[in-house]
Amino acid sequence: MEFMVTPAHYVMLAAILFGLGAFGALTRRSGLMLLMCVELMLNAANLVFVAYGKLYGDTGGQVIAFFIMAVAAAEAAVGLAILIGVFRTRLNLDVDDLTSLRDEV
Amino acid sequence: MLGSVLFYFGAAVLLVSAVFVISAKSPMRSAMALIVALCAQAFLYVLLDAAFVAAMQILVYAGAIMVLFTFVIMLLNMQPEHQTQRSLLSLSRLGGGIGIGYFVWRIIGSVTHGEGKDVEGSVLAIGKVLLGDYLFAFEAISIVLLVAVLGAVVLGLKRLA
Numbered sequence: 001m002e003f004m005v006t007p008a009h010y011v012m013l014a015a016i017l018f019g020l021g022a023f024g025a026l027t028r029r030s031g032l033m034l035l036m037c038v039e040l041m042l043n044a045a046n047l048v049f050v051a052y053g054k055l056y057g058d059t060g061g062q063v064i065a066f067f068i069m070a071v072a073a074a075e076a077a078v079g080l081a082i083l084i085g086v087f088r089t090r091l092n093l094d095v096d097d098l099t100s101l102r103d104e105v
Numbered sequence: 106m107l108g109s110v111l112f113y114f115g116a117a118v119l120l121v122s123a124v125f126v127i128s129a130k131s132p133m134r135s136a137m138a139l140i141v142a143l144c145a146q147a148f149l150y151v152l153l154d155a156a157f158v159a160a161m162q163i164l165v166y167a168g169a170i171m172v173l174f175t176f177v178i179m180l181l182n183m184q185p186e187h188q189t190q191r192s193l194l195s196l197s198r199l200g201g202g203i204g205i206g207y208f209v210w211r212i213i214g215s216v217t218h219g220e221g222k223d224v225e226g227s228v229l230a231i232g233k234v235l236l237g238d239y240l241f242a243f244e245a246i247s248i249v250l251l252v253a254v255l256g257a258v259v260l261g262l263k264r265l266a
Contacts (some may be wrong), residue, residue: 024127
């Protein structure tokens with residue numbers, strides 16, 4: 001009886017990956033690190049979709065993964081533009097001090 | 106047997122690089138570790154018969170999005186975070202870690218078990234589903250991307266006095 005890797009293993013891996021990303025997003029103080037941890041969490045969601053697509057034999061899981069990739073690209077573009085705008089007025093990206101998105105500090 | 110060895114290899118690379126992403130002090134090192142994590146995940150997609158998703162993962166994520174991240178890190182000349190130990194920080198870290206650990210444990214306990222079925226991962230099969238059942242979502246996501254590009258340009262413009 002050899003040990004089989006089933007889609008459930010991938011979902012468990014994705015849960016751990018999501019937990020790591022969420023922990024990083026809560027504890028890191030740089031805005032850039034926050035965005036990178038959000039990318040990790042989105043990737044965990046992607047892995048779950050592809051794994052369940054494999055479990056049920058449905059190609060739809062892979063199609064949804066494409067949509068998540070597109071949403072991640074949009075999120076990265078807008079998020080990084082916001083960070084550059086924040087850096088222009090404050091000269092750092094510390095999200096703990098970031099209480100307002102308006103021009104005046 | 107080979108499949109499980111490959112899975113555990115990919116999972117180990119993914120988790121180690123993910124830990125490095127959230128623990129590295131320098132943002133550039135985090136970005137490089139994130140590229141390794143994304144490539145390891147593309148490897149796992151191949152094991153799940155999703156070859157085209159794996160190719161897009163490399164091209165879009167490890168290519169385009171991470172170029173954007175490294176470009177911004179270099180543009181802003183980001184220095185490593187200075188560690189200022191606040192007294193509350195370790196307590197909130199512990200609480201957040203426990204909460205997230207419980208969340209992960211509940212997910213792991215409620216996973217649907219079962220053997221994987223054969224699934225088509227070719228460009229042809231994905232294209233048929235993408236432009237068939239998901240046609241409206243496909244068109245809607247193009248509008249999302251357009252709005253994101255416009256929003257990034259508007260946010261990046263220097264405000265005229």
